[in-house]
Amino acid sequence: MLARYDLKAARSWKKESLVGRPHSMWRYREMLPLLAGDDPVTLGEGFTPLLHAKRLGLTLGLERLLIKDESLNPTNSFKARGLSAAISRAKALHAETVFLPTAGNAGNAAAAYAAAAGMKCEVFIPKDAKQPFIDECRLYGANVTLVDGLITDAGRLATETAKGRGWYELSTFREAGRAEGKKTMAYELAEQLNWTLPDWIIYPTGGGTGLVGMWKAFAEMEAIGWLAAGQRPKMVSVQTEGCAPIIRAFDSGAETAGTWEGAHTVADGLRVPRAIADFLILRALRESGGAAVAVSDEQMVLDMKAIGSLEGVSAAPEGGAALSAVRALVAAGRIKPHETVVIFNTGGALKYLDVLR
């Protein structure tokens, strides 16, 4: 499910109106799924720093390597954006109980925003997820069901359990809010780069909500006259060698990705064997002239440490993976030294400290 707006009417919305607005993703409220009179459920998500990683860039021969540091969001990952928007919508529709399957961070964010909204939250999570993800759901008062299997199995059990109970579903792309919340990363990039866009966006991809959302946001900003056409970045999906359905499909020229068997990786957010929006992810990668890169868990953890030790930024393995992909694309000559490259550090290191040992 994707939200659509009256883009013709939205042309009267000027970017100058942003001046003085709160530094959260809700500064783009006109292009978010709230009707007049609805209040967002907010914990201060979004408007994260866009850091010029000079020392890290130097080691790669890149002049403008930027880190969009999403670890500073509530609950420590960019899932906060999507769940802030999704739960705001659920609240506007008077939902009482929300539910979702999760690999970890989405469950934490859903639980936190549900608590802030006064709703009950039912989280279905693989039982081998890292313990901090499970504990943090409970911290926010969610009811946690541990599932023997992966996020796809958790999704099946969640749907079965929810049947007939009137629960509001928050699964990826089953409602419009999560993609809308994550698309604000594109609005922020444009605003923070003074209404230009980078040459490359490097995105650690699970369900692809943010990638699809940002691609949609570029089209919106062009339609309302905030960006000139023809300056969109090349989009890069990063996955791990142990779970790379999108990379496999991209390389084979397929339009959909199917299911990856035996998915394993220490990056919980990338342990997604099947993406419902696979075709939208693949379309965005190809339309942008981008790439799809699989990295090893080993390199990804080394790169978490590189981001930490050279830039002082707390990177999740998924953020490390984005850097690993940059390495591969520089080595292949695809990324040039003068190009502007944005890596998304989608979460912080704290819930994954076990992988450092």
Ligand SMILES: *Cc1c(COP(=O)(O)O)cnc(C)c1O
């Ligand atoms: C969920 C998650 C991802 C993947 O995001 P999608 O938009 O679902 O592809 C990447 N990194 C982290 C830390 C995550 O929690």
